[in-house]
Amino acid sequence: MNLTAAELLERQSTGDLSAEAITQSFLARIQQVEPKLRSFLAVDEAGALEQARAIDAKRRRGDAMGILAGVPIAIKDVICVQGQRATAGSKMLEAFVPPYDAHVITRLKEADAILIGKSNCDEFAMGSSTENSAYQTTRNPWDLERTPGGSSGGSAAAVAASEAPLALGTDTGGSIRQPAGLCGIVGLKPSYGRVSRFGLIAYGSSLDQCGPFAHDVRDSALLLEVIAGHDSRDSTSVDRPVPQYAKVVESPVQALVIGVPREFFNQPGAQATGGLDAEVERSVRDALKVYESLGATIKEISLPHSPYSVAVYYLVATAEASSNLARYDGVHFGHRAKEFAGLIDMMKKSRGEGFGAEVKRRIMLGTYALSSGYIDAYYLKALKVRRLIRQDFDRAFAECDVIVGPTSPTAAFKIGEKTGDPLAMYLSDIYTISANLAGICGISIPCGLTKTGLPIGLQILGAPFTEEKLLRIARMYERETDWHKRRPAV
Amino acid sequence: MSLSADEVRRVADLARLELSDADVDAMVRQLGAIVDYINQLQQLNTDAVEPLAHALDVHDVFRDDVPGTSLSPDEALANAPARKDDFYRVPPVFGD
Numbered sequence: 001m002n003l004t005a006a007e008l009l010e011r012q013s014t015g016d017l018s019a020e021a022i023t024q025s026f027l028a029r030i031q032q033v034e035p036k037l038r039s040f041l042a043v044d045e046a047g048a049l050e051q052a053r054a055i056d057a058k059r060r061r062g063d064a065m066g067i068l069a070g071v072p073i074a075i076k077d078v079i080c081v082q083g084q085r086a087t088a089g090s091k092m093l094e095a096f097v098p099p100y101d102a103h104v105i106t107r108l109k110e111a112d113a114i115l116i117g118k119s120n121c122d123e124f125a126m127g128s129s130t131e132n133s134a135y136q137t138t139r140n141p142w143d144l145e146r147t148p149g150g151s152s153g154g155s156a157a158a159v160a161a162s163e164a165p166l167a168l169g170t171d172t173g174g175s176i177r178q179p180a181g182l183c184g185i186v187g188l189k190p191s192y193g194r195v196s197r198f199g200l201i202a203y204g205s206s207l208d209q210c211g212p213f214a215h216d217v218r219d220s221a222l223l224l225e226v227i228a229g230h231d232s233r234d235s236t237s238v239d240r241p242v243p244q245y246a247k248v249v250e251s252p253v254q255a256l257v258i259g260v261p262r263e264f265f266n267q268p269g270a271q272a273t274g275g276l277d278a279e280v281e282r283s284v285r286d287a288l289k290v291y292e293s294l295g296a297t298i299k300e301i302s303l304p305h306s307p308y309s310v311a312v313y314y315l316v317a318t319a320e321a322s323s324n325l326a327r328y329d330g331v332h333f334g335h336r337a338k339e340f341a342g343l344i345d346m347m348k349k350s351r352g353e354g355f356g357a358e359v360k361r362r363i364m365l366g367t368y369a370l371s372s373g374y375i376d377a378y379y380l381k382a383l384k385v386r387r388l389i390r391q392d393f394d395r396a397f398a399e400c401d402v403i404v405g406p407t408s409p410t411a412a413f414k415i416g417e418k419t420g421d422p423l424a425m426y427l428s429d430i431y432t433i434s435a436n437l438a439g440i441c442g443i444s445i446p447c448g449l450t451k452t453g454l455p456i457g458l459q460i461l462g463a464p465f466t467e468e469k470l471l472r473i474a475r476m477y478e479r480e481t482d483w484h485k486r487r488p489a490v
Numbered sequence: 491m492s493l494s495a496d497e498v499r500r501v502a503d504l505a506r507l508e509l510s511d512a513d514v515d516a517m518v519r520q521l522g523a524i525v526d527y528i529n530q531l532q533q534l535n536t537d538a539v540e541p542l543a544h545a546l547d548v549h550d551v552f553r554d555d556v557p558g559t560s561l562s563p564d565e566a567l568a569n570a571p572a573r574k575d576d577f578y579r580v581p582p583v584f585g586d
Contacts, residue, residue, distance in 0.1 A: 361517070388539060
């Protein structure tokens with residue numbers, strides 16, 4: 001079923017489709033393509049059909065319907081759904097069944113969405129290709145030899161291949177925008193504090209945000225509207241009104257000024273940081289021409305500290321991760337080693353067995369950066385440069401509405417291509433990572449295909465809490481093009 | 491500057507992480523490369539810059555002290571690797 005969430009809502013209100021028929025159709029699609037893609041760690045077939053029947057009954061009774069009534073959604077496996085296993089892609093949490101719902105799940109249930117399954121991801125959301133999952137390798141629906149990106153690769157692949165019209169992911173350094181770009185769909189990272197983190201399995205707490213995957217901007221707006229807003233259980237969730245994003249997306253922004261950071265592009269004699277691919281650059285420049293044709297002013301800007309963002313991120317995120325993942329000690333929940341000698345040895349062995357290589361690497365790096373003798377040179381230094389990165393954005397947003405550039409330096413890379421070189425993998429997030437450090441919002445929308453048929457993502461970044469403007473600007477481009485309507489032939 | 495195997499073992503001990511000798515070798519190589527990359531930050535003069543730990547102005551948030559429902563002992567202990575009565579069961583804390 002190749003319909004968007006908005007179309008599925010429409011077809012149900014006219015009586016053409018029932019929630020049960022929709023759910024059955026997506027479950028059949030999952031059965032058909034899952035052996036090739038492996039987007040899901042668990043599909044809740046019985047639960048999804050039960051939810052669908054309850055929603056159909058509600059409609060027959062004439063009750064008020066939730067704003068995502070009867071629309072299936074895939075949930076990244078770092079998000080807790082009560083009573084359903086949440087592994088975070090880790091052997092550490094192989095048997096973990098959360099006793100409560102994440103705030104975003106409560107909101108989805110109130111909106112009558114249908115939770116269809118848990119999608120694969122890099123272990124504890126640490127990775128850029130979903131290859132760090134302890135369970136399976138997800139494949140890019142556009143080319144099965146390639147990764148879907150990561151860490152929310154299962155969510156992105158599921159939507160791209162129409163296994164679900166919507167999905168939730170989390171983005172700590174690009175984990176929504178990068179896989180959305182590599183899979184040819186829309187992915188949005190909200191501003192830090194826009195969406196409650198209650199019930200997300202924590203990675204980097206000052207960076208993590210939960211956000212939507214969808215085929216188009218309108219569906220993204222709809223899903224953001226459902227999950228955004230204050231929650232007293234996350235003290236960093238901000239108490240400010242949630243606009244009706246889906247209603248406003250069709251109004252273009254007048255006198256639009258787009259900032260284009262020179263650091264994101266190749267310059268004569270100097271390659272962009274991360275090595276921007278020529279085909280990607282051409283598609284992004286074409287997209288800028290579309291905006292120009294709509295009357296936008298394109299302004300070259302500078303984000304002078306952006307080349308340092310990967311270095312800052314791998315200190316800040318790993319320091320926070322080393323603290324967050326200290327809870328997996330074999331005591332309260334998660335894996336416990338079978339054989340050990342005493343308490344400390346139990347903890348060391350449980351963690352040594354339960355965590356995969358990338359998680360261990362990041363815990364080690366974070367512990368090192370916070371350890372006595374190094375904290376000033378590494379962690380505090382990184383926090384100072386983090387402020388410089390934020391100030392770059394503040395200055396830029398004083399003179400432009402949004403910043404536009406590529407989502408990733410290249411289209412989807414091959415499975416196994418970067419697994420032996422962690423640093424090369426980290427650099428694939430060069431354009432997305434600074435938004436998390438600065439707390440701003442960003443979206444990736446499809447803006448082209450390479451000659452070999454791989455999707456290219458356009459990243460649009462906005463000042464904190466300007467999701468409404470960001471979505472309207474993304475929609476302006478989308479209306480002029482049909483890249484978002486392309487589907488992989490999987 | 492790169493990391494020695496002893497340094498890697500010391501950090502692993504702080505992180506309560508058991509590493510095999512092969513893991514230690516790989517960490518020396520991979521963390522060394524990452525630390526070398528990260529050292530580019532030392533080029534920047536940040537003497538006059540305040541650290542930014544958080545993108546928002548975060549401050550303590552208090553709620554009213556009202557009793558509410560919480561997980562039952564069985565729910566709270568459902569994921570425990572080992573349990574005795576209403577307690578988490580762990581190996582002896584003293585004497586190892």
